[in-house]
Amino acid sequence: MIEIKDLVHYYYMGEEEERLKALDEVTLEIREGEFLAIIGANGSGKSTLAKHLNGLLLPSEGNVLVDGVNTRDEKTIWEIRQRVGMVFQNPDNQIVAAMVEEDVAFGPENIGVPSPQIKLRVNDALRVVGMEKWRKYPPHLLSGGQKQRVAIAGALAMGSKYLVLDEPTAMLDPVGRREVLHTIKQLNQEQGMTVVLITHFMEEAVEAERVVVMEKGKSVLEGPPEQVFIQVEKLKELRLDVPPITELASLLRSEGLDIPLNTFRIDEMVKALCPYL
Amino acid sequence: MSILVENLTHLYSENTPLEVVALDEISLEIEPGEFIGIIGQTGSGKSTLVQHFNGLLKPSQGKIYLEGQDINLKGVNLRLIRQRIGMIFQYPEQQLFEETVFADVAFGPRNLGLKEDEISQRVEEALSLVGLDFIQVKDRSPFQLSGGQRRRVAIAGVLAMKPDYLILDEPTANLDPGGRDEILALLEQLNRGEKVTIILVSHSMEEIAQVVNRLVVIHQGKIITAGSLFDVFSQEGKLEEIGLSLPQITILMHRLRQAGKQIAADIFTPEQAVKEIISRIRGKNYV
Numbered sequence: 001m002i003e004i005k006d007l008v009h010y011y012y013m014g015e016e017e018e019r020l021k022a023l024d025e026v027t028l029e030i031r032e033g034e035f036l037a038i039i040g041a042n043g044s045g046k047s048t049l050a051k052h053l054n055g056l057l058l059p060s061e062g063n064v065l066v067d068g069v070n071t072r073d074e075k076t077i078w079e080i081r082q083r084v085g086m087v088f089q090n091p092d093n094q095i096v097a098a099m100v101e102e103d104v105a106f107g108p109e110n111i112g113v114p115s116p117q118i119k120l121r122v123n124d125a126l127r128v129v130g131m132e133k134w135r136k137y138p139p140h141l142l143s144g145g146q147k148q149r150v151a152i153a154g155a156l157a158m159g160s161k162y163l164v165l166d167e168p169t170a171m172l173d174p175v176g177r178r179e180v181l182h183t184i185k186q187l188n189q190e191q192g193m194t195v196v197l198i199t200h201f202m203e204e205a206v207e208a209e210r211v212v213v214m215e216k217g218k219s220v221l222e223g224p225p226e227q228v229f230i231q232v233e234k235l236k237e238l239r240l241d242v243p244p245i246t247e248l249a250s251l252l253r254s255e256g257l258d259i260p261l262n263t264f265r266i267d268e269m270v271k272a273l274c275p276y277l
Numbered sequence: 278m279s280i281l282v283e284n285l286t287h288l289y290s291e292n293t294p295l296e297v298v299a300l301d302e303i304s305l306e307i308e309p310g311e312f313i314g315i316i317g318q319t320g321s322g323k324s325t326l327v328q329h330f331n332g333l334l335k336p337s338q339g340k341i342y343l344e345g346q347d348i349n350l351k352g353v354n355l356r357l358i359r360q361r362i363g364m365i366f367q368y369p370e371q372q373l374f375e376e377t378v379f380a381d382v383a384f385g386p387r388n389l390g391l392k393e394d395e396i397s398q399r400v401e402e403a404l405s406l407v408g409l410d411f412i413q414v415k416d417r418s419p420f421q422l423s424g425g426q427r428r429r430v431a432i433a434g435v436l437a438m439k440p441d442y443l444i445l446d447e448p449t450a451n452l453d454p455g456g457r458d459e460i461l462a463l464l465e466q467l468n469r470g471e472k473v474t475i476i477l478v479s480h481s482m483e484e485i486a487q488v489v490n491r492l493v494v495i496h497q498g499k500i501i502t503a504g505s506l507f508d509v510f511s512q513e514g515k516l517e518e519i520g521l522s523l524p525q526i527t528i529l530m531h532r533l534r535q536a537g538k539q540i541a542a543d544i545f546t547p548e549q550a551v552k553e554i555i556s557r558i559r560g561k562n563y564v
Contacts, residue, residue, distance in 0.1 A: 013421075040453075041453040041454075041455050041456075042423060042424055042425055042452065042453040042455075042456060043423055043424075089451075143319070144319065167451075170450070170451050171450065171451070172319075173318050173319040173480045173520070174318075174480060174481075174520060174521065174522055175318065175520040176319070200453055200454065202454075203525075239453060239454060239455025239456075240453070240454050240455070241454040243525070244483070244524065244525045244526050244546070244547050245525055245526070245529065247547040248526060248529075248547040248550050248551060251547055251548070251550075251551040252551055252554065252555075255551065255555050257558075266525060266528055266529050266532055267532070269529055270529065270532045270533060270536060273533060273538075273554065274533075274536060274538070276554075276558050277533065277538040277539070277540065277554070277557060277558065277561070
């Protein structure tokens with residue numbers, strides 16, 4: 001479990017007095033095995049929050065505990081980073097090696113895993129993300145979605161238990177986005193990996209079990225997608241999108257139609273509408 | 278009076294073993310006042326195509342005419358053409374470089390050799406068009422602004438040149454939904470209010486369906502289909518094949534029709550859909 005307790009983060013802009021409160025007393029628990037989505041406008045603090053989950057940033061106030069271990073403790077920080085894998089937005093900024101399998105092996109090599117074991121881990125990780133065919137490829141010849149899957153494999157090869165993805169699909173085209181989302185869901189469902197997905201795309205967030213909405217450094221809305229996404233007006237106020245089918249469902253409900261609250265997908269909407277038409 | 282593209286072919290690494298056909302005999306005309314969308318996957322050639330419109334890339338074969346003038350002829354003043362056809366690249370905020378917002382937006386007009394008061398007036402106009410307060414931001418460093426604001430400063434820099442045509446390559450990439458809607462609203466305003474011809478390159482159907490009048494779909498360097506939103510979106514299978522998906526609402530309408538329901542297919546947004554569905558239900562109850 002990752003526990004975030006009264007977390008405050010300040011960014012200092014030059015002068016000591018000039019500081020920006022990026023996180024404002026955030027308290028949140030990330031449960032083992034869950035798929036959590038964090039959404040919010042630019043500047044709402046969601047990326048700052050992500051960087052606290054493995055100690056890339058340390059709290060100005062409050063605490064972050066990963067399986068009971070405080071990220072403030074320098075002695076255990078490497079242990080924490082191993083447990084909490086990170087994937088960032090730009091796939092080109094996180095690939096280090098000249099061949100896919102070397103890139104995936106980079107992390108385990110650095111922590112001194114013996115060679116035969118590294119081989120096993122790399123094989124496993126590439127298989128899970130569906131990239132074993134490309135193991136000998138130079139990463140720069142891969143598509144954006146494939147590069148992100150290699151980055152995810154890198155976290156898997158480290159034996160990470162938690163995977164934090166900070167807008168992993170923001171720079172990808174629709175095909176790449178679908179690939180990455182599919183991989184994330186599969187990891188969560190089949191490997192039991194705990195996933196924290198930060199995203200701007202609401203159609204990705206509806207796939208999560210729980211959604212947290214951030215605004216001005218605070219968590220302002222939290223719950224399963226069917227509770228969060230029915231609050232159409234509130235989300236629009238927060239400069240967020242409502243998935244188009246959900247927005248339609250809400251408009252139809254206000255016209256008196258009986259559309260179930262968990263109508264997010266096209267086939268669900270067809271089913272709900274057919275009796276009327 | 279238009280941008281006319283005639284049999285445009287572009288080869289990267291021409292005459293080498295690595296030769297790639299990026300554009301393959303593209304013909305297209307963009308009329309003044311249009312709001313046209315160019316959509317395609319990453320690597321389809323859409324960015325390569327639009328970089329020919331103001332002479333940043335030269336055709337391997339074929340011609341580009343601006344208002345009847347072949348822009349790649351010797352002696353054509355490309356600076357003049359680039360002033361008329363403004364180009365906003367992907368992540369334009371990465372090109373900001375001046376110390377203040379004012380200096381950055383003023384850079385283009387100053388290079389035109391305009392007088393100081395005209396420059397100042399243009400900067401003020403351009404910043405107000407993109408929704409930034411001149412007094413508040415003019416002396417700030419662009420790097421102190423938020424990502425969305427920086428992008429608007431970059432767009433203002435191009436608007437200050439008063440282009441007749443504006444090309445934007447994925448202008449909403451990486452913005453949050455609020456920021457994206459602001460940019461789209463700005464483009465609509467420029468098109469309707471200022472009569473600027475807009476060429477919007479995107480891979481998002483949802484986004485493009487909100488604003489354009491005409492759509493060109495590019496795949497592997499060729500135009501696969503072009504026409505009104507209705508014409509293009511009626512070819513769902515073809516678009517799916519090349520990895521583009523229709524707006525969710527349009528797919529819903531198609532599914533309902535496939536289920537034998539009487540409902541219009543040319544519906545792109547939730548607002549349009551609710552009107553159509555309610556009027557169908559009322560019509561049915563009335564009969």
